[in-house]
Amino acid sequence: MSEPSAVQTPQAFSPRIFSGIQPSGGLTLGNYLGALKRFAEKQDEGTQTIYCLVDMHAITVWQDPAKLRQQTREGAAAFIASGVDPARSILFNQSQVSAHAELAWIFNCVARLGWMNRMTQFKDKAGKNAEAASLGLYAYPALMAADIMAYHATHVPVGEDQKQHLELTRDIAIKFNHDYGVEFFPIVEPMIEGAATRVMSLRDGTKKMSKSDPSDQSRINLTDDADAIATKIRKAKTDAEPLPDTLDGLKDRPEARNLVNIYAALAGMSAAEVIVENAGSLFGTFKPKLAELAVSVMAPITTEMNRLMQDPAEIDRILGAGADRAEAIARPILDQVYDITGMIRSRR
Ligand code: AQP
16 A cells, blocks of 8 residues: 555645745745745655746736846746756746636636735735735735646645735635535645744844845845855844743744744754753854854755756756646646636637
8 A cells, every 4th residue: 555645635636735936036044944945845745746936926026027037047946956856846937827817817806805905915015105016916815826726736835924825715715616606626725834934034033034124134045155144143133041941931032932943944853852952052152053054954055056057048948848737737727717707718
């Protein structure tokens, strides 16, 4: 008998994993620990994995065209350097498969304004001047639902920050199925797992580490060299207390908790194990140890990314081949959506 899949599907859909990352800037340690590292692990567990550079999501805020192209290739290099194998996973950029945009329109007509108004990411990103935000930024979660549902994906590995969007994806699928009287879209399961589901800023332990934070000191970029990583960790905001001997002792110490979580995720340990191993350590001792670990994990990834970036044509070829494979799955699903919704498809 074969091993049971690590992914359990609650209904009559074959397990299929989909996830994406925006090429809206250089990727961070948060993207690596919360997403990329886990994407490679999921691929190695044997479920079909589809991964996407969501360039159409990226333009919901202004992107310089030349930079967007560069960041998309760099993102693809980051996926591959992190262990995503384009022969075993499907790796492509979103805009090459028009099913995403087509299904997003239909979902725009399923999702309710009241649901969109509750999305905290829109509020965070639009800030105080929501009137000036793009319509695309507002509709972002419907496009994300389309990304996932265009493949009938059942499981989505993401960081904690995407939980609300995945709940909306479920709501859209439920409403579509209900309105049209079908069991067509699966109800997706978020996979928010591991010691670093929310890596925080190195300057403020209450804020998510983000590629768009104006302070470069707040994040570790996948392109940072060993010196930059060590300096950023050394300068990371902390407190003067030693590490406690139980996790409870980190309750009101967000910066300390963040560094412990990062250490745990990089070392493949639980945060509790890190505390047991380092109880009583001052940050003067813990930070160099963390820096050494971070460099040893990140340096091979950065080196491999740099090597892959020497050949942008090969990256474009990989993305194109991935898009062909993605299209072959999404197109028949879209054809059925048009049929279900009553759209005539009579072209030969
Ligand atoms: N700090 C984080 N900790 C854990 N996971 C994270 N992710 C992002 N930041 C962290 C996860 O990475 C995946 C891709 O995210 P994204 O690029 O599509 O968008 P985002 O979540 O909005 O990430 P950023 O870095 O904050 O981008 P900007 O600054 O452009 O908005 C997701 O699975 C996310 O959970």
